[in-house]
Amino acid sequence: MRISSAPAVAASSEETGPDGVRRPGGEVHAWLPGQNQTLCGLPLSRTRLRRFPHVRFDYSSTDVLTEADAVGHVCPRCLAATGGSRDRRQRQSWVRTSPVPDVPA
Secondary structure: OOOOOOOEEEEEEEEEOOOOOEEEEEEEEEEOOOOOEEOOOOEHHHHOOEEEEEEEOOOOOOOOOOOOOOEEEEOHHHHHHHOOOOOHHHOOOOOOOOOOOOOOO
């Protein structure tokens, strides 16, 4: 089994969409497939969270959930652990351009 580095969803409930695919509902957490706990530290078996390896955890802190959404709550600790950003390409990593500082002789 291949372990993915992208977080998937673990949720407290589920619903079946019109296409017959399971979708998360209720309280949603980030989970790394191959792990037995969420990113915020909740054990999946004790909390009875359902795993959704086919659904990526793509939530941001600016998402607005309404009554029509099956998801009622997104875990803020999981959101912080994943960075809470939908577009990860906007982040730029820091790159050192001059590894040795210029020292006067």
